[in-house]
Amino acid sequence: MSYDDPPSRTPAGDAFTALVVQVLRLNGHLTAAGDALARPAGQTSARWQVMGVVEHGPATVAQVARALGLARQSVQRIADLLEGDGLAEFIPNPADRRAALLQLTVAGRAALRTIQTAQRAWADALGAEIGEDALRQASEVLARVAEVVASRGYGER
Amino acid sequence: MSYDDPPSRTPAGDAFTALVVQVLRLNGHLTAAGDALARPAGQTSARWQVMGVVEHGPATVAQVARALGLARQSVQRIADLLEGDGLAEFIPNPADRRAALLQLTVAGRAALRTIQTAQRAWADALGAEIGEDALRQASEVLARVAEVVASRGYGER
DNA sequence: CCGCGAACGACAGTATCCTGTCGATCCGCA
DNA sequence: TGCGGATCGACAGGATACTGTCGTTCGCGG
Numbered sequence: 479m480s481y482d483d484p485p486s487r488t489p490a491g492d493a494f495t496a497l498v499v500q501v502l503r504l505n506g507h508l509t510a511a512g513d514a515l516a517r518p519a520g521q522t523s524a525r526w527q528v529m530g531v532v533e534h535g536p537a538t539v540a541q542v543a544r545a546l547g548l549a550r551q552s553v554q555r556i557a558d559l560l561e562g563d564g565l566a567e568f569i570p571n572p573a574d575r576r577a578a579l580l581q582l583t584v585a586g587r588a589a590l591r592t593i594q595t596a597q598r599a600w601a602d603a604l605g606a607e608i609g610e611d612a613l614r615q616a617s618e619v620l621a622r623v624a625e626v627v628a629s630r631g632y633g634e635r
Numbered sequence: 636m637s638y639d640d641p642p643s644r645t646p647a648g649d650a651f652t653a654l655v656v657q658v659l660r661l662n663g664h665l666t667a668a669g670d671a672l673a674r675p676a677g678q679t680s681a682r683w684q685v686m687g688v689v690e691h692g693p694a695t696v697a698q699v700a701r702a703l704g705l706a707r708q709s710v711q712r713i714a715d716l717l718e719g720d721g722l723a724e725f726i727p728n729p730a731d732r733r734a735a736l737l738q739l740t741v742a743g744r745a746a747l748r749t750i751q752t753a754q755r756a757w758a759d760a761l762g763a764e765i766g767e768d769a770l771r772q773a774s775e776v777l778a779r780v781a782e783v784v785a786s787r788g789y790g791e792r
Numbered sequence: 793c794c795g796c797g798a799a800c801g802a803c804a805g806t807a808t809c810c811t812g813t814c815g816a817t818c819c820g821c822a
Numbered sequence: 823t824g825c826g827g828a829t830c831g832a833c834a835g836g837a838t839a840c841t842g843t844c845g846t847t848c849g850c851g852g
Binding site: 486487488489490491492493494495496497498500501502503504505506507508509511512527546547548597598601602603604605606607608609610612613614615616617619620621622623624626627628 | 643644645646647648649650651652653654655657658659660661662663664665666668669684703704705754755758759760761762763764765766767769770771772773774776777778779780781783784785
């Protein structure tokens with residue numbers, strides 16, 4: 479028996495692993511593309527995502543983090559930067575004295591619109607190239623994977 | 636016309652955007668799961684990936700970076716850490732004096748085997764839950780998306 | 793055979809995300 | 823009414839990844 483023969487997986491396990499690899503690689507490309515989309519507005523992918531969440535109404539940092547699937551602290555950092563740049567502001571939250579509500583300013587809305595316009599052209603073009611059906615089916619599979627990974631995680635964590 | 640009505644996308648553009656969101660969110664979950672998988676061996680997701688590339692033969696840092704779709708410097712950093720931990724070593728490259736070849740040590744192979752064993756059980760279980768066909772189809776779509784995004788990127792970059 | 797562009801590693805700087813911990817606040821239940 | 827668990831923001835620290843620049847080496851074409 480050779481020293482380095484890898485443990486063999488089932489076909490389904492192989493397929494799962496292959497999908498994981500694809501997701502990890504695609505993440506890099508998508509983040510780069512998102513940064514390029516947001517750059518004309520002087521923003522980044524992360525800031526754009528946070529702005530997108532509070533576009534249709536203020537929310538607390540913790541709520542935004544849950545919506546994006548990120549840690550609270552990551553969003554907090556972005557939110558503070560947005561506030562510093564005058565793109566968003568914190569307003570008192572009557573329902574919770576600790577958690578101020580993050581809200582876009584006029585400048586923030588303008589920046590977001592600039593990004594969204596560019597994103598629309600990009601998404602429409604690439605979406606048409608891949609095909610709506612395939613995209614929706616893949617999306618649905620990824621959602622199931624995310625659910626399973628999140629719920630079962632690894633082993634009995 | 637309202638101030639904040641978002642630019643509307645085509646259905647395919649919407650589907651594409653939805654897939655992008657799924658990929659970004661899933662990336663976080665998968666990285667976390669990968670770290671959990673690698674932790675018993677005292678490693679991380681990034682180190683494991685680098686070790687996996689050089690498992691079946693030495694390669695230069697630049698080659699590993701290309702294989703993983705990462706920047707050279709990111710891999711270089713991991714490779715240096717692996718060398719520092721005695722899990723990998725650089726050997727002279729007769730074909731290129733600049734680019735040493737990265738190679739696993741015996742300890743590195745042992746660590747990698749530990750991780751692979753855990754990964755196999757994880758991938759088999761989750762793979763069975765999702766279904767091989769769905770996984771392969773989604774994987775194929777993601778590969779096409781990666782190709783299109785990489786080739787066309789954003790606009791005429 | 794030589795020179796110049798391409799590829800590589802080294803170094804410095806930046807952005808993003810995570811974990812852990814702490815004190816303040818909130819909320820459900822006794 | 824009050825107590826204890828849960829949630830929230832603040833702060834500190836660590837891991838990953840990218841860009842840009844520089845000097846070295848490689849290799850192809852004149």
